[in-house]
Structures are given as structure tokens and as C-alpha cells.
Amino acid sequence: xxxxxxxxxxxxxxxxxxxxxxxxxxxxxxxxxxxxxxxxxxxxxxxxxxxxxxxxxxxxxxxxxxxxxxxxxxxxxxxxxxxxxxxxxxxxxxxxxxxxxxxxxxxxxxxxxxxxxxxxxxxxxxxxxxxxxxxxxxxxxxxxxxxxxxxxxxxxxxxxxxxxxxxxxxxxxxxxxxxxxxxxxxxxxxxxxxxxxxxxxxxxxxxxxxxxxxxxxxxxxxxxxxxxxxxxxxxxxxxxxxxxxxxxxxxxxxxxxxxxxxxxxxxxxxxxxxxxxxxxxxxxxxxxxxxxxxxxxxxxxxxxxxxxxxxxxxxxxxxxxxxxxxxxxxxxxxxxxxxxxxxxxxxxxxxxxxxxxxxxxxxxxxxxxxxxxxxxxxxxxxxxxxxxxxxxxxxxxxxxxxxxxxxxxxxxxxxxxxxxxxxxx
Ligand code: SF4
Numbered sequence: 001x002x003x004x005x006x007x008x009x010x011x012x013x014x015x016x017x018x019x020x021x022x023x024x025x026x027x028x029x030x031x032x033x034x035x036x037x038x039x040x041x042x043x044x045x046x047x048x049x050x051x052x053x054x055x056x057x058x059x060x061x062x063x064x065x066x067x068x069x070x071x072x073x074x075x076x077x078x079x080x081x082x083x084x085x086x087x088x089x090x091x092x093x094x095x096x097x098x099x100x101x102x103x104x105x106x107x108x109x110x111x112x113x114x115x116x117x118x119x120x121x122x123x124x125x126x127x128x129x130x131x132x133x134x135x136x137x138x139x140x141x142x143x144x145x146x147x148x149x150x151x152x153x154x155x156x157x158x159x160x161x162x163x164x165x166x167x168x169x170x171x172x173x174x175x176x177x178x179x180x181x182x183x184x185x186x187x188x189x190x191x192x193x194x195x196x197x198x199x200x201x202x203x204x205x206x207x208x209x210x211x212x213x214x215x216x217x218x219x220x221x222x223x224x225x226x227x228x229x230x231x232x233x234x235x236x237x238x239x240x241x242x243x244x245x246x247x248x249x250x251x252x253x254x255x256x257x258x259x260x261x262x263x264x265x266x267x268x269x270x271x272x273x274x275x276x277x278x279x280x281x282x283x284x285x286x287x288x289x290x291x292x293x294x295x296x297x298x299x300x301x302x303x304x305x306x307x308x309x310x311x312x313x314x315x316x317x318x319x320x321x322x323x324x325x326x327x328x329x330x331x332x333x334x335x336x337x338x339x340x341x342x343x344x345x346x347x348x349x350x351x352x353x354x355x356x357x358x359x360x361x362x363x364x365x366x367x368x369x370x371x372x373x374x375x376x377x378x379x380x381x382x383x384x385x386x387x388x389x390x391x392x393x394x395x396x397x398x399x400x401x402x403x404x405x406x407x408x409x410x411x412x413x414x415x416x417x418x419x420x421x422x423x424x425x
Contacts, residue, residue, distance in 0.1 A: 002115060004030040005039040005071070007060050010047025012184045012217055014077060016135035017102055018045050019127030021076075024106040027124045028115070041109055042071040044093070048078035048154060050319050061091040072113060076102055078154040082323075099140075099155055126172040132370045132397050134178040135217075138166050138201065139185030144220065146247075147258045148287065148318065148326040151186055158190040163201060170205055179212030179399050180239075180368050181205065188216065189223025197224045199231040206237040212368070212399050213383060218243035218285070222260035225269055233276040239383040242273055243283035243312070249304030250297035253290055256329065263304055270308050279363075281356070281384035283312035286345055289338030290318045292331035298341050305348055311356040312385065315345035350410070357386055357411040360404045364418055367402055369394045388413040 004025050008018040022032055033039050042064040046057030057079045064073045075093040097105055110116050141158040142151050170181055191198045205214055214237055219225050221244050232238045248254050249263045274280055317338035320327040367380040367388045378390045394400045402415030
């Protein structure tokens, strides 16, 4: 049987698509092996959201060409969509496919290698996930055109997967023993079908028998975030974790970024979410040193983040992406300043996260077990997206309730089980 290896870079959407492609290869008789092992086909599922990610994708292609057995190397995804193809040819991939080519990649590779399977191939019903959580792709593409972002050029305009297809896949994943489904898309809040929007889809998914819980990946403020908050507050199957990318807390910078909200509007939404959803975990992304971000603008961002109870802050130093409007903006901020601002936000994150974790001591939480640490401790994640260590060894993919007895590393929860596993594959 031909051996297949995948190396996936970038976002959760790429992870979800890798799982779909893997299943399609398996339907044609390929066996998945760990990346780095000898293989016949190696797919680099690349990322081009930053120049760095694009370069790393090409490095992975070159490394794959040197793997034992000299596999057939495919570069798939966003790097192939870049207009500026410098380096793409030189990297030496045997096949380069963009977004549209992913759906029939297994078929094209089989054909190129003379491995066509006689008879009709039944496309797989389910994506193949290696770990304990499953990403459910509900949408692709974005047309918001934020000044710094290349995604609309790489993934095209928004396209929603049909609800029936999503529900069918979710049922299969539940049946296969995945207790948590993570809804993902390039701009998740843009999912829609016949006038129905994301909250309706979440309600339908939450009603599926056997589902443990649903987690949402990030939602853009200015889409359906208010309706999603109501839905989260009313539906116990939806994890109490909301990731709302902020990017800046200064209105001048938000306008230059092309974001569709002001700092005050953003703050009002977060306050509504915190008021409605008990013990909410809150995450955000922030870009530091966007062109024109002076000390006052950064101070506004810091003050907003100080004022709101974020448990997770992902700060990124601005990196000009060729092909975006922001790459040509005046007012560049020195790289050292961008990095210093990232460090300030990481320090804030660490304080907020520790305080959030501390608030759970003595409380009961639900943990999805993902692995073991030694013989007598299991590790997993709570609904609020805190890491937890659990006494005893409940099996992977089980959902257990624990009483939090203390913390490790300031923001991890230590706990003992309150009851038997509620869900197990
Ligand atoms: S909302 Fe903005 S940042 Fe997010 S994918 Fe669309 S253009 Fe990029």
C-alpha cells in the first residue's frame, strides 16, 4: 500500500482540510504514516498568511524532497495561490495545487503515480483526524479585506457549506467517538443558508444525539457575534469560550486596518458576553506596531485589554504582507518597538490568565481528556479553554467532571474527579 505523509502548517481550517484529504487518500488505498517516516507521497499543506509562513512552507517542500525513498512531493493550499510565485518552482514540488485543487488531490496524485484503483471510488463520509478533537469546517473564504490580511486573495469570497452536509459529517464524527466538535471557517460568522445564520446552525448541531460539546473558533465582531452570545448563553452544549479578534484598541488604527467596529463597540460586545455567559473564557488577537501606531494608540489598546477579563491574548508583531494595503502604508513602527509591545501584552495575558484560573479553584469543571502525564495523571482542556491535570487515568476522549484543587504553572488547573466519565468513544 502506498504510504502517505502530511505536514500541515497554518490555521485550523487547514487542519480540517488535511483531515478531508487524508480520508480521500485512504479511500484509494493509501496508508497514513507520521511525517518524517519513509513514505511514497508527502503533502505539504502550506500557509501563506505571512511571508514567514510562506517561506517555511517552501522549506518543508525542500526537506520533503530529501526524505528517504524520495517521495512524490505535493505543495497544496495558500502558497500556490500567491500571485508572486518566486521560489515556488525552485522548491521542487512534483505537484502544486491551490485551494480548488485540494478536493481532487488524492485522485490527481493516484493518477500521476499510476495508482488508479479499478472501479468506482466512494468518497469517504468522514474526515480522518489523528487526535482527540475534530474540526468541523462550515465555511470558507472572506471578503472583509482588512488592510493587513491576504486571506481574501488566497481563499476567495465567502462560501458556506450546506447545513445538511455539515450535520451529516457531525453525526459521523459523534458516532466515531469525538466528544468535542470545533466549528471552523475563514470567517466563521459569515456562514449562512437561505437567510439562516450561524446561531441557527449551532442550535441544530447542539441538538444532535450523543454530542458532548461544541467549541467555536474565532468570530469576527461585526458579523453575528451578538446572536452567538445569546445562543451560547442558552445552549449548554456550547463551550463557554469566545475568541473575538480585537487587533487594536485605538479607533484611528482600527480604521486604518479596515476593521468594522470601534473600540467602544467592541467593548460593549465583550461586556454583554461576560454578563450573559457565566465563567466565560475570552480570547483575542492583537497586532502590535501596525503602521501609524504611536505610543498613545498602543496605550489605548493596553488599557482596553486591561479593563476586560481576557483569559487568552495572542499578540503578533505587525509583519507587512506583500500584496496587502497595509504593506504600503506610511508610519512604519520599528521592529524593536513592535516586539516590546508584544512582550507587554504577553505579561498582561499571563496576569489575566492566572487570575482567571484562580477563580476556578474549589469549583467544578468539565474536562475533555486528551492524553496522559505519567501513570496516574490525565491531561485535557476545560470548556473555558484552560488546561487541566486530572488525578487517576480517565481514558482519552472522555468528558469528566473535576473539582479544582489547585493550579500548576499559574494557569493550569489541578483537580480530582467528581464522577465517572460522561462520554467515551
Ligand atoms: S476578517 Fe479580516 S483578518 Fe479575518 S480573514 Fe477576513 S480579511 Fe482576514
